[in-house]
Amino acid sequence: MVSTGLPQGAVPKLERPGPLRDRVYEALLELITTRALGPGRHLVESELAGHLGVSRQPVREALQRLSTEGWVDLRPAQGAFVHEPTEEEADQLLTVRTLLEAEAARLAAAHADSPGIAVLEELCAEGESAVAAEDVDRAVALNAAFHAKVMELAGNTVLAELAAQVDRRIRWSYTPVARQRGAQSWAEHRELITAIADHDEQRATHLMREHTEHTRRSYHEHDAG
Amino acid sequence: MVSTGLPQGAVPKLERPGPLRDRVYEALLELITTRALGPGRHLVESELAGHLGVSRQPVREALQRLSTEGWVDLRPAQGAFVHEPTEEEADQLLTVRTLLEAEAARLAAAHADSPGIAVLEELCAEGESAVAAEDVDRAVALNAAFHAKVMELAGNTVLAELAAQVDRRIRWSYTPVARQRGAQSWAEHRELITAIADHDEQRATHLMREHTEHTRRSYHEHDAG
DNA sequence: GGATTGTCTTTCGTCTGCAGTCTACGGCGC
DNA sequence: GCGCCGTAGACTGCAGACGAAAGACAATCC
Numbered sequence: 001m002v003s004t005g006l007p008q009g010a011v012p013k014l015e016r017p018g019p020l021r022d023r024v025y026e027a028l029l030e031l032i033t034t035r036a037l038g039p040g041r042h043l044v045e046s047e048l049a050g051h052l053g054v055s056r057q058p059v060r061e062a063l064q065r066l067s068t069e070g071w072v073d074l075r076p077a078q079g080a081f082v083h084e085p086t087e088e089e090a091d092q093l094l095t096v097r098t099l100l101e102a103e104a105a106r107l108a109a110a111h112a113d114s115p116g117i118a119v120l121e122e123l124c125a126e127g128e129s130a131v132a133a134e135d136v137d138r139a140v141a142l143n144a145a146f147h148a149k150v151m152e153l154a155g156n157t158v159l160a161e162l163a164a165q166v167d168r169r170i171r172w173s174y175t176p177v178a179r180q181r182g183a184q185s186w187a188e189h190r191e192l193i194t195a196i197a198d199h200d201e202q203r204a205t206h207l208m209r210e211h212t213e214h215t216r217r218s219y220h221e222h223d224a225g
Numbered sequence: 226m227v228s229t230g231l232p233q234g235a236v237p238k239l240e241r242p243g244p245l246r247d248r249v250y251e252a253l254l255e256l257i258t259t260r261a262l263g264p265g266r267h268l269v270e271s272e273l274a275g276h277l278g279v280s281r282q283p284v285r286e287a288l289q290r291l292s293t294e295g296w297v298d299l300r301p302a303q304g305a306f307v308h309e310p311t312e313e314e315a316d317q318l319l320t321v322r323t324l325l326e327a328e329a330a331r332l333a334a335a336h337a338d339s340p341g342i343a344v345l346e347e348l349c350a351e352g353e354s355a356v357a358a359e360d361v362d363r364a365v366a367l368n369a370a371f372h373a374k375v376m377e378l379a380g381n382t383v384l385a386e387l388a389a390q391v392d393r394r395i396r397w398s399y400t401p402v403a404r405q406r407g408a409q410s411w412a413e414h415r416e417l418i419t420a421i422a423d424h425d426e427q428r429a430t431h432l433m434r435e436h437t438e439h440t441r442r443s444y445h446e447h448d449a450g
Numbered sequence: 451g452g453a454t455t456g457t458c459t460t461t462c463g464t465c466t467g468c469a470g471t472c473t474a475c476g477g478c479g480c
Numbered sequence: 481g482c483g484c485c486g487t488a489g490a491c492t493g494c495a496g497a498c499g500a501a502a503g504a505c506a507a508t509c510c
Contacts, residue, residue, distance in 0.1 A: 019301050044461070055495045057282075060291050060463095065468060068293040070386075077501055092383040095328075103324050158317040161386055179437050190494075245464075271490070280465050284493095302471055302492060 025062040027052060027203060031072055032082055033172055039084040043072065060144075068168055085173035093170050094219065098212040100163040101147065105208035107154035109196045116153045117197050123149060124193060127186050144171075146189055153196070188214070244281060250287040252277060255306070257296055257307055258397050266296065274340040295394055307439065310398040318395050319444065323437040327389040330417060330433035332379035334426045334427050342377045343369050348374060349418060369396075373415060375433075413439070 028048070031037045043063065067074040073081050107173045108116075127142040147167070151160045188211045195204040251275070251399045256262045267287065274281045292299040298306050333341075352367040374390070413436045421427040 046461075057494060057496095058463095063288065064286055064289050065293050070291055078503090079462065089383065092381045095381060096383050096387065099324060099328050103320075105290065156317045158319060158321050158391070162321065162391075166383070166387075271491075279493095283466060303473095304492065 013198045019058075021058040021061040021065075024048075024052060024054060024058045025065055028066060029061055029071065032066075033168075036069070037082050039082050041082045043080040043082065045079070069165060074132060085169075088221070090170070090173045091216075093173070094168055094212070094216040097166050097170055098209055098216065099214050100159060101150075102205045102209040103195070104151045104154040104156070104163065104190060105160075105204040106160060106201045107156055108150050109199050109204035111155050111199045112196050112199075116149070117193065119149055120153075120189075120193050120196070121147065124186060124189050128183075131183050131186060143185065150192075158218070162221070185211070230440060246283040246286040246290075247281060249273075249283045249289055253287055254296065254364055256392075257291075262307050266307045268305040268307065270304070294390060296397075309434075310394075315395070315398045315444070316441075318391055318398070319437070321387070322377060322391050322395055323434055325384060325391065325433040326437050328376075329376045329379040329381070329384060329388065329432045330421070330429040331379055331426045332384075333375050334421045334424050334429035336380050337378045337421050337424075341374070342418065345371065345378075345418050345421070347416075349411060349414050352414070353408075356408050356411060368410065375421075382422065409439070409446050410436070429432040 008139070018057065026036075026122055028043075037043065043061070045056045045059050047205055049059045051056045052059070055209060063074065063080045067080065068132045071083055073083050094169045123142055127139055127146065129138040144167070148164075188207065192204060192211065195207055253262075264266065270281045270284050270288070274284045277284070284378070288297060288299065288305045291297045292305065296308055298308050300306065331371075348367055348371045352364055352371065355364040355367055369392070373389075376388055413432065417429060417432045417436065420432055
């Protein structure tokens with residue numbers, strides 16, 4: 001088995017194109033999150049199929065998946081429409097996110113080991129430098145990576161999957177706001193890291209809850225203004 | 226508009242058969258939850274199509290949906306296989322469920338009104354009588370209805386959707402256990418109702434957490450035994 | 451003039467057919 | 481006897497086509 005001398009992970013699967021439906025799915029998700037397809041827009045299957053150069057079938061399967069994940073609404077015998085997020089729904093999403101992230105922080109505090117904490121600190125340092133350099137896109141990406149790493153350290157796959165869903169939907173109805181509070185956010189991250197390193201579950205839960213609640217509040221302020 | 230004299234809600238929509246894919250979806254879900262299609266089984270599209278008297282397309286779409294909801298694993302170019310739940314996954318699901326239900330109880334305590342509480346009490350009474358009559362199926366159904374009502378009173382749609390997903394998956398890897406603790410469970414429900422009626426968020430959260438944790442523990446005991 | 455009804459276009463829902471790929475099995479060489 | 485290779489079968493992935501339902505618009509009747 002190992003006698004071939006081939007590097008183990010170097011040639012994973014020859015990089016195939018992969019199932020067409022998945023690429024259609026990602027293409028549509030990109031179009032939706034970038035607002036190229038705005039909320040409420042009617043997605044005509046044949047139109048999308050022609051535009052992407054494929055048949056209707058992969059498009060239909062992609063739309064199905066997008067529907068179950070809450071990106072589009074699939075009205076029977078009428079077609080798919082890009083979901084229109086309401087104020088109420090955004091608030092509910094933020095509530096749920098607070099819940100999931102806080103639990104993740106607790107579990108991370110319970111299970112985290114040294115290498116994991118080192119990664120967190122590294123991400124935090126990079127994030128701070130990105131904020132200092134006013135590289136907003138990079139800061140946002142690092143923020144997502146930080147939370148994803150906390151979720152990974154929590155070691156609960158189910159929790160991670162749900163959080164990922166919720167997170168993407170939030171970031172969608174939310175793009176303009178996420179760019180505002182930069183430095184403050186990373187200071188809170190630093191506090192959170194120490195709590196996790198100390199295995200202080202209560203403190204980690206509390207800090208993460210505060211952190212996401214701050215974000216939620218800034219959303220409402222933005223909305224009101 | 227109202228001069229037609231037709232009863233308003235009596236003729237809702239003529240009860241159409243509805244989209245075929247949905248009926249296929251429900252049929253397959255029934256077959257999976259009842260273990261007629263056991264975990265790990267290879268689901269062949271043409272076979273299912275022939276058995277249900279439809280074409281492959283609705284079957285494919287139903288399988289897609291089942292895949293995104295975690296019921297089947299869709300291996301590319303190989304087909305669909307009924308998902309095999311692991312011990313770890315079951316535990317993670319229960320953890321998440323505890324979290325979601327506890328939050329629902331808190332929100333319910335914050336928002337519940339008299340008619341809602343009345344419904345809860347009614348469900349509780351029915352549940353106790355079902356337990357007394359040793360009608361296990363009915364007791365299980367009422368238990369689900371009770372938790373669903375609490376979730377509805379919480380008034381958070383996103384939370385409810387996530388909880389519904391998690392709940393169904395739990396009930397699947399879980400059927401043999403759910404039938405054990407009957408009377409105890411309903412006593413806890415009664416306590417929870419009073420907490421909600423008093424708008425005591427802390428107590429409602431705590432009680433629901435205890436309640437679901439009891440369930441989780443009995444799962445592990447059953448598993449160990 | 452307003453409401454109603456008939457038709458017409460658009461789009462979805464479903465079915466059939468074909469090509470690509472993975473798996474399993476039998477034959478062959480060592 | 482053991483392992484490798486070639487071939488056959490089966491299944492999935494994708495494309496195209498047909499029937500049906502929903503919405504829009506115009507003509508008609510009251």
